[in-house]
Amino acid sequence: MKNKKKKKAQLPFRINILFFVVFLLFSVLILQLGVVQILNGEDFQDEIERTNLDTTKIPVPRGKIYDRYGNVIVDNNAVYSITYTPPKGVQAEDRLEVAEKLAEYIAMDDEDTLERITERNKKEYWYLLNKEEADGRLSEVETEGMNNAEVYNKTLDLITEEEISDFSKQELEVIAIKKELDKAYSLTPQVVKNENVTTEEYAVVAEHLDEMPGINATTDWNREYPFGTTLTSLLGNISSQDQGLPAEKEESYLSKGYSRNDRVGTSGLELQYEDLLRGRKEQIQYTTTKSGTVIDSETIVEGERGKDLVLTIDMEFQEEVDKIVEEELKAAKSQYPYENQYLTDALAVVMNPNTGELLAVSGSHYNKDTNKYEDGGFRALSDAHTPGSVVKGATVLAGLDSGVISPGEVIYDRPIKIYETPLMRSYSTNIGSVNDITALQKSSNVYMYYISLRMMGENRYPFPTNESVNRTNPNAFQTLRNYFNQFGLGVSTGIDYPHESTGYQGNGNSPGNMMNHGIGQYDQYTVVQLAQYVSTIANDGYRVRPHFLKEVREPLASQDELGPVYKSVNADVMNKVTMDDSYIDRVQEGFRQVFQQGGTAYRHYNDANYTVAGKTGTAEVTIFDDGEELADTLSHNLVGYAPYEDPEIAFAIIVPTTGENINNISNHKIGRKILDTYFEMKKERAQASPDEENEADEQEDTDTEDEEE
Incomplete structure (x- = not known):
């Protein structure tokens, strides 16, 4: 009995200890909660x-x-x-407050800015200043069934012209600033002003940024x-x-x-x-x-x-080519000072036929409205022109490869008259007998006519006067175009440029049209297409993609020099012309004779200290204005490459609408000056840094050999 009583007496003491411990723990917890709530409550709430x-x-x-x-x-x-980066939840009233404050520090009073303020901008500003009055103009009955946007627009409509007609210059500046603030998207910087921001404006805005939530004074960049x-x-x-x-x-x-x-x-x-x-x-x-x-x-x-781009363009050479093209256009234009339809353009493209690198792309455009000459280089890629005889190399190659003429075959140049078609002849009446090479040298139209006739299935020679063509091959026209396509004529050149014309293709299919197509008097091409065409002939039948981009470089922090190479652009052979190489050799010889052996370009280049090959062309064209026929005129064109033995430069030149003077030689003047300039600059650079020049030549040769392999 004694032991039992002793145990019962010990229990209350242990429970008391337990209660005391629990009490201490709760006291500590309550104290901690007090500390959190009172001392750190604000931080934890944030x-x-x-x-x-x-x-x-x-x-x-x-x-x-x-x-x-x-x-x-x-x-x-x-x-x-x-700039302005709007915080989340910002309202129109907040933007107005920022605009009013910012207007104290910057000027937005230039004429263009103030003219861009619309009537709605002014009404929105008036509304924010007179919100209670404006909202009271619409009754609940009038707004029934409208959403918030409709109510707002209706409210703006009720603001009168008189109420928004007498804003001060300072208020107009506030409106102009708020207009820019309203364009901003959340957490996306919107430029409020980046033109003519003065040093004083920049400094004072930077000092008061804390007064204008979202405003920042920073740096932007304009192209120079x-x-x-x-x-x-x-x-x-x-x-x-x-x-x-x-x-x-x-x-x-x-x-x-x-x-x-x-x-x-x-x-x-x-x-x-x-x-x-x-x-x-x-x-x-x-x-x-x-x-x-x-x-x-x-x-x-x-x-x-x-990343930085390195172009293939030689800007020193480009400047000289631009100067040549504009000066010769002006000189030719002086023959027709009051005839605005004549001599509106002169275009030139210069490229490396082996690599496709564009060295200069130039154009001068006469703006008859302003009577000024403008940079029209883009027209070399976008405007299609009638090429004339410069395409005869492709026609001869089509004839040789299709078997309708044989190498060295002689045809006597005399006019051809097919039924219901005007007399078709060469420009010169004393050409006489020509073969495939001399037909190019003397620019015989008749030789090309017979190639077209034979491709159509008409094999009579000489062709009987005023008879219909015995056309047995209905696909001949497309076949001839397919040959032209292999050289880049009538198809995309593949140039690295966002918009390129592929030329204009006539929609007729008559024998006369095909005969004209063979002499470059039907379909139309751009200057860069003609440059690719002649480059393909110079390059032994390899059609290389023309390109502006040479390298891409990584940017350097210093921004004062070129960084490491990120990417290099090499020669890209788009196709090899599918025909016997000996045929291309014959056309190359014909092109050589055009410039060097009594051909149509001989007198303009016979004294040059470099060898040139290529083809001249004079096309008959009609000038239209808004569908109205203004005049018949000529287009003087030229394609070529040099040196003949080892081509490193190819060129195409078009001077359309040259007027009525068939002796206009602006195309030759441009071509000769471009070639002279190129070789003179090459010589000067070689003398200035012979090691670099030799290394560059060796690298280009290596690139070409690798591409051919």
């Missing part, structure tokens, strides 16, 4: 209110563009820029052209901040990570190589509260400006 991490992308400068010798063609000019307008029509343009992404391609750009107000290439090489030039945006990750207040930021991706 932690609770944090949103997900948001990332903004900061634009970087575009890549630069250089010529083949490392001269900067397109650069970036840093300019001060005022050290060579002025040279090549600019081919380099292309980039969009402005006002334009942003092109509407028709917006979804495509957005899917690639662009923002709506990003500046992108819109034409030319800027568009062609947008993916390389755009660079990698700097990505900053923000942590914000639910109210939009930024708590922290971290750079998660370092920005890198776009």
